[in-house]
Amino acid sequence: xxxxxxxxxxxxxxxxxxxxxxxxxxxxKRNEIFALxxxxxxxxxxxxxxxxxxxxxxxxxxxxxxxxITGTRPHRVAKLGIARTFQNIRLFDYMTVIENVLVGEHARxxxxxxDSVFKTPQERREEAHVRERARELLKFVGLEKHAESYAxxxxxxxxxRLEIARALATDPKLLLLDEPAAGFxxxxxxxxxxxxxxxxxxxLTIFMIEHxxxxxxxxxxxxxxxxxxxxxxxxxxxxxxxxxxxxEAYLGKSA
Amino acid sequence: xxxxxxxxLSFLATTRGGLDGHLVGALxxxxxxxxxxxxxxxxxxALAAVVIIYLSPKVYxxxxxxxxxxxxVGVALGAIYALIAIGYTMVYGIVELINFAxxxxxxxxxxxxxxxxxxxxxxxxxxxxxxxxxxxxxxAVFLIVMLITGLINVGIExxxxxxxxxxxxxxxxxxxxxxxxxxxxxxxLWKGAVNLHYPxxxxxxxxxxxxxxxxxxxxxxxxxxxxxxxxxxxxxxxxGKAMRATAQDRDAARLMGINIDRTISATFFxxxxxxxxxxxxxxxxxxxxxxxLGFPIGLVAFTAAxxxxxxxxxxxxxxxxxxxxxxxxxxxxxxxxxxxxxxFAILILVLTLRPTGLLGMRVPEK
Ligand SMILES: Nc1ncnc2c1ncn2[C@@H]1O[C@H](COP(=O)(O)OP(=O)(O)OP(=O)(O)O)[C@@H](O)[C@H]1O
Ligand SMILES: [Mg+2]
Numbered sequence: 158x159x160x161x162x163x164x165x166x167x168x169x170x171x172x173x174x175x176x177x178x179x180x181x182x183x184x185x186k187r188n189e190i191f192a193l194x195x196x197x198x199x200x201x202x203x204x205x206x207x208x209x210x211x212x213x214x215x216x217x218x219x220x221x222x223x224x225x226i227t228g229t230r231p232h233r234v235a236k237l238g239i240a241r242t243f244q245n246i247r248l249f250d251y252m253t254v255i256e257n258v259l260v261g262e263h264a265r266x267x268x269x270x271x272d273s274v275f276k277t278p279q280e281r282r283e284e285a286h287v288r289e290r291a292r293e294l295l296k297f298v299g300l301e302k303h304a305e306s307y308a309x310x311x312x313x314x315x316x317x318r319l320e321i322a323r324a325l326a327t328d329p330k331l332l333l334l335d336e337p338a339a340g341f342x343x344x345x346x347x348x349x350x351x352x353x354x355x356x357x358x359x360x361l362t363i364f365m366i367e368h369x370x371x372x373x374x375x376x377x378x379x380x381x382x383x384x385x386x387x388x389x390x391x392x393x394x395x396x397x398x399x400x401x402x403x404x405e406a407y408l409g410k411s412a
Numbered sequence: 413x414x415x416x417x418x419x420x421l422s423f424l425a426t427t428r429g430g431l432d433g434h435l436v437g438a439l440x441x442x443x444x445x446x447x448x449x450x451x452x453x454x455x456x457x458a459l460a461a462v463v464i465i466y467l468s469p470k471v472y473x474x475x476x477x478x479x480x481x482x483x484x485v486g487v488a489l490g491a492i493y494a495l496i497a498i499g500y501t502m503v504y505g506i507v508e509l510i511n512f513a514x515x516x517x518x519x520x521x522x523x524x525x526x527x528x529x530x531x532x533x534x535x536x537x538x539x540x541x542x543x544x545x546x547x548x549x550x551x552a553v554f555l556i557v558m559l560i561t562g563l564i565n566v567g568i569e570x571x572x573x574x575x576x577x578x579x580x581x582x583x584x585x586x587x588x589x590x591x592x593x594x595x596x597x598x599x600x601l602w603k604g605a606v607n608l609h610y611p612x613x614x615x616x617x618x619x620x621x622x623x624x625x626x627x628x629x630x631x632x633x634x635x636x637x638x639x640x641x642x643x644x645x646x647x648x649x650x651x652g653k654a655m656r657a658t659a660q661d662r663d664a665a666r667l668m669g670i671n672i673d674r675t676i677s678a679t680f681f682x683x684x685x686x687x688x689x690x691x692x693x694x695x696x697x698x699x700x701x702x703x704x705l706g707f708p709i710g711l712v713a714f715t716a717a718x719x720x721x722x723x724x725x726x727x728x729x730x731x732x733x734x735x736x737x738x739x740x741x742x743x744x745x746x747x748x749x750x751x752x753x754x755x756f757a758i759l760i761l762v763l764t765l766r767p768t769g770l771l772g773m774r775v776p777e778k
Contacts, residue, residue: 211663231666240667247664249657260657263650264669327669 160223162187162331162362163208168217170203170386177203179386180217185331190353190363192373194397195383196406201366202244204383205333209241210234222330235264240329242320244336244366250309254300254319257308258291261326291326298322298352314345321352332356334365338372350376374398382406452765459761470745480623482744483737488628488697490736491635495690496713497720497728498642499683505659505723506679509573509584513591514687515710516599517565519703521688522610522695523599525557529611538611546613554692558685565684566677574673592707599703607702610695631697638689639729642682646725651678659723708752712739715759721769730770 161184170178178200185191193201206212208219210231218227226234240261249257295301298318303311308319317337324332334353338346346369353363353376367373373380374394382390382397384406390397397403471479496518503511529536534549572591576584615626646652657665658675666672694709695701716735720727735755742751762769 209667211666230671231663232669232671235667235669243664247661249660249664251660252653252656256653260653260665260670261668263653323668 159187161185162222163364164218164220165204165208166218166220168204168207168219169215170200170207170212171215176386178207178214178383181381181383181386181388182217183381183388183391185362185364186379188357188360188362189379190357190377191365192377192380193364193366193383194368194373194380195389198385199383200386201383202335203386205241205335205366208234208333209239232264235327235329238328238330239333240324240327240331241333242317242324242335242337244339246313246316246320248308248316248319248323250307252308253305254308254311255288255291255295255304257319257323258294258326259287261323262287262291265328294322294325297325299348313340314342317341318352325356329361331362331364334363334367336366336368338367338369346372455761455765467741467745474745477621477623478744480620482740484624484628485744486737486740487733488631488736489740490716490733491632492690492694492697492732493709493713493716493736494729494732495635495638495686495693496710497716497732498639498725499687500710500714500717501720501722501725501728502655502679502683504717505725506655506676507573507577507584508581509588510714511683512585512588512707512710513568513595514683515706515708515713516592516595517561517568517684517706518687518691518694518709518713519599519701519706520564520595521557521561521684521691522701522705523603523691523703524560524688525553525692525695526603526608526610526701528553528556529613536611536613538613550613554689557692558688561688561691562681562685565680565687569677569680574676592710596703596707603703605703607700610699610701612696612699614696627697631693634689634693638686642686642725645682651675655679712752712755715755715762718759718767719762719769721771724769724771727769727771734770 163185165184166182168178168181169176181200181204193204195201203212207214208221208226210226210229210233213228218225220226221234221237221239224237226237226239229237249260252260292301292304295304298321300311300315300319300322303315308316311319317340321332321334321337337353338349341349350372353365357363365377377394379392380390380394380397381388382400382403384402389402389406390400392400496514499514499517500511503509503514534546534552536546536549536553568591572587573584576587614630617626618624619626646655654665654670654675655678657668657670658672662672665675691701691706694705712735713732716731717728718731719735720729720731722728735758738758739751739755742748742754746754
């Protein structure tokens, strides 16, 4: 049980000459809150894209929960138990709030197309169960009152929370959050920190990219710092905070 | 090659940069602006006024039963255009490809159905035809042809479009024109470039003083059933939801565990199923088909899809009906020679003045 849930070995991603992620190696332990930080353009989102299968890494390996997932297609990765949110919110705008969550649930359902066309008892039971769970998830993120609104009509903060609910609907073991607090008020940030803690208590592993140092230092147990695609530091918040290279990267000396 | 193909293709060839730059550009821009400007509305109202003033004396002179006849034909043809337009719009919605081969898939449906009308189990010919006896065999023919054509279109997507999914957008567009040529060529080798007689199986009883025929009604009812089935599928089933999700944000959909390859295949399948049904319906209604029929009809259906708001399924159905009515009106009251000019003038007007179309792109269903 102590083997890491996610191991990244020598991960490299190049785009036509630009090396966005450069030979990065680290582990995320089971059930921890782990943060990835670094200046703009450091390669954080690219690393997420490599883990979730949206990009195939140029070099290196990604191992999730004991099995290699390097180059695995995103829908397989999702089914294996990794979910994520996006830096710039990407909801299904023209679906209702609950439909957004249901899309994630449905990919896990067993009923076949046949069942949903003919509404077999199996399908009905499963559908009822899935709706129930979707409502619970909405309640969990505080959106139960907006279940029937269109996603695009929600205010910004609620859209961010809906993205988390939608990600949870796939029943992940590992949740990747890409700058979940961007644009949040202090109040919303506090709520988000609580939400993240609660998810961890329920057994999830949280791996987040975040710029807000108060959140990063406040909730995460370990941190990896990227700069120009390279890992420049790794450790507890106290260690990372005092690291000379990290301070330089953030003050811009390395540029 | 069927009439009209040559000039259309040279149009495509000479404006290929323009097609991608302007057409697709206009369609993309359309996503951000749904409101129609005051200018658009003024031009629209002025155009409508001119048309009404021009047409009303003719409509009056030719009498009400002629008018009803035109409406019946317009709605029936419009229903067929709608069946094709939905496939255009669904494919555009999910892969942003203007599938110029879609019209030929429609013809393919009609072609495949021809040999299936006479089998060891049934004889759907004009001699034996008529009566309720043809209902079940005809439904069987519809289902078989829809299935075969759907599978062929899935194969076409697999071979011709999927390898180009991440290529520049112009590449699959040109490939689609190539597929169109290919399908017309296959049908040419199969049956030659002649007008083929399609058996006149539907009853031609007339009602309301001879204005509506049973044929019109059957065509319209068939289209309504198909569109209702589609609406149910898209809104109520998991695969339908997956298709909507993929159309709205492909990467997010993949990360929700949706296999987009399968979803895109399903979209091509359904598009072809509706087009094939449209092809058989057209054959039964017009009683003549040829291998080059699909391309021009496909362009009309594309116009209908843009008119209704490309990517928007109810929009495509509505657009088909309206374009059918406009074309029938022009055929009946103005001059059939001008009908294509009018149709494509509408395409140009919509693209320049209101690229989101009538209902906007991908509007919410509620
Ligand atoms: N699809 C792509 N094609 C080409 N270059 C890309 C692509 N995606 C990212 N990049 C480049 O890779 C580098 C890293 O980008 P990335 O988005 O991973 O940074 P980031 O650390 O997430 O930054 P931010 O904090 O601004 O979100 C940047 O220089 C970016 O321009
Ligand atoms: Mg980023």
